[in-house]
């Protein structure tokens with residue numbers, strides 16, 4: 001229920017009241033950014049130390065977060081500074097044209113709070129949003145690159161709201177590192193270039209996008225410096241006038257105009273359908289504070305993001321299912337088999353029951369109840385993969401009478417691109433923040449002269465019903481927020497102190513990446529760097545299990561295939577996680593990917609040698 005609503009914020013409630021002593025104060029040591037560099041700043045996937053930590057996919061973003069921490073900012077200031085920098089150097093994964101989910105642990109109160117900054121559909125949207133003139137679902141590619149897919153962006157409102165509640169600095173101050181980065185430019189790496197190459201045909205059809213990311217008509221060279229003066233100017237205007245310039249001022253007018261009449265190049269053959277996002281939609285946008293999801297797992301408290309994200313409910317349900325099995329006592333193949341089967345069961349329920357809770361009735365309490373999970377566990381064969389898809393359960397509060405299941409639907413999985421960052425400060429506050437513009441490059445449409453891409457988040461709705469005769473909770477609707485898989489997660493120990501925080505991009509695979517990382521860390525004896533680096537596999541209640549080569553091509557893959565009956569479909573890589581672990585005695589370990597997506601970047605305010 002919403003307890004309080006301000007102009008751009010609605011509050012659903014806050015839970016958690018565990019007291020925690022603050023962490024010691026440290027003197028700042030300001031690093032000077034080298035703006036003349038011609039090679040990317042050095043990045044390390046793991047950093048251990050004190051006084052605050054930042055883990056992102058990008059060294060410039062991590063540097064921005066650390067700079068703010070060193071100057072006395074909180075984890076929330078650092079998260080906003082890092083996210084704003086990602087808008088410059090990781091513009092295809094996130095930015096002010098998109099949305100996200102912000103999970104915050106407050107050291108003083110011991111409470112975990114969440115902000116829902118998800119994009120919302122225009123007021124005029126109906127279930128038919130992605131149906132063509134004949135009532136047939138649009139091809140995904142056509143829906144994606146269109147005004148139809150653009151939801152009202154929530155990212156900037158999220159930053160503003162988070163800072164208002166938990167920041168020490170204002171938005172203007174936290175935007176400074178990103179403004180400098182946008183003015184001076186960042187060094188293009190191979191990941192960035194590859195992302196442009198993969199989207200070059202789309203970007204080329206929108207002059208405002210091509211101008212930014214196809215300089216001279218081609219993807220920028222690795223090692224070249226790419227500025228974004230338009231975005232620097234946009235950020236500066238926001239810093240000067242506040243976020244109303246975006247939601248109610250000239251930028252709102254331009255966003256609406258861009259969506260309603262996408263600025264396609266002359267001669268383009270692409271059919272770019274207009275959308276109906278209006279200035280009223282932008283002016284009416286609200287960040288919503290929601291209760292976090294919470295489950296207990298092996299004596300720990302796992303907090304996540306509630307609907308409209310399915311991240312918290314699906315990770316939580318799967319953990320509750322796995323609570324019934326002693327994974328730590330199993331061999332690796334058997335433990336992974338359990339992880340895959342639990343994920344499939346939880347995905348069946350996600351697909352059937354989870355959507356925007358302000359529009360559809362989501363039985364969240366039941367989905368997260370241990371009794372429901374115990375009933376689901378009775379379908380998990382410890383020796384063999386169930387034929388997929390498995391049917392959803394019946395979360396009706398009446399459990400234990402056999403393995404109750406509802407009518408059987410097919411699974412739906414989505415892929416995309418997003419970014420996750422994790423921060424902690426000297427006081428012990430923690431942020432897990434996942435933000436996105438959906439696909440890599442979003443809709444492909446840049447607001448002319450403003451330097452940011454618009455999302456295609458509304459393609460996270462199901463275009464047509466997926467649940468047979470049962471209602472589909474994730475069809476488009478007026479002001480509705482599409483179901484997400486983003487799963488920013490904070491784990492507290494039994495005493496209520498933070499143990500770790502983690503999250504990842506990857507569309508539906510996010511749920512598997514977060515879940516597998518937790519299982520690796522909590523059950524399988526890995527430390528967080530190992531848990532993040534370990535090869536991944538993912539089972540979204542589909543016929544095939546996406547599997548990274550290190551498993552698919554090795555003995556583990558052979559056992560999962562031959563002895564358990566899993567159908568493994570090899571995929572180059574899954575996810576790009578970041579996280580922080582609290583090692584005790586105020587010691588922090590920031591962790592990013594060592595290899596996936598070219599490797600991420602971890603940093604701490606006061607480093608010490610990583611003991612290896």
Ligand code: GLU
Nearest residue numbers: 416417418484485506507
């Ligand atoms: N749009 C997706 C979601 O909200 C995220 C896309 C991605 O992570 O790549 O679940």
